[in-house]
Amino acid sequence: MLIERFDTEIFTPPCDPGAARFAARARLMVDISEVLPYLNATLRGAVYLPAAQALTWKKGGHNIAFHAYEIATSNAEEREEAERELRGLIELVNKTWDRRAEITPDHQTHQRPTPMAVYKSLPHTNCRMCGEPTCYTFAFKLCASQRTLDDCPALRQAEHAERLAELRTMVIEAPSLGKAD
C-alpha cells in the first residue's frame, strides 16, 4: 500500500466562503509522483503534467487533482460526500500502485476534448431523448463527466454507429472510484 497515513481537510472554497459546496484535501506523508503515469494510463480524460508532477481529472462534476504530497477534490454537495470521494481517490491510488506491474505507464500529456469537438460527432437532431434541451448541452455535460454516451439513445441507432465509435475514442467516461479501469 502506497498511502498509509494522511491528514484530511474538508472546507468550502476560499473564493466562495459559506457556499453550499465542499472541497476535500488529503495531505500525504508519502510522495505519490511515481503513481501519476500509471493513473494517466488508466483514467480516461486525465491530464498529466510531468513538469509539475500533477494530474487532474474530472469525475461526475468533481474536479480532482493529484500532486506529489496532496490529493484534492471539489464541488461536492455535502461534507460527507467530499470525504467519501477523497477516500475513494486514496483507494484508487493504492490499487493502481499495487497493480503497476500490469500497467504500461503513460508519460504523455493528453488534452481533454472540448464540448465543440464532442458536439461535432453527436447526431445534431436536438431530439431531447437524453433529457437535455440540445445536443450541445449534452456535449458540455459529457465533457464534465456528468453524462455518459449511453444516455443518448439516438447513438444506439444503426445510422449513428460511426459517430458512436468516434465518440468512444474521445469522450471522458470515468470509472467508479476504487476501480482503475
Ligand code: SF4
Ligand atoms: S438524445 Fe442525443 S441526439 Fe438527442 S438531443 Fe440528446 S444528445 Fe442530441
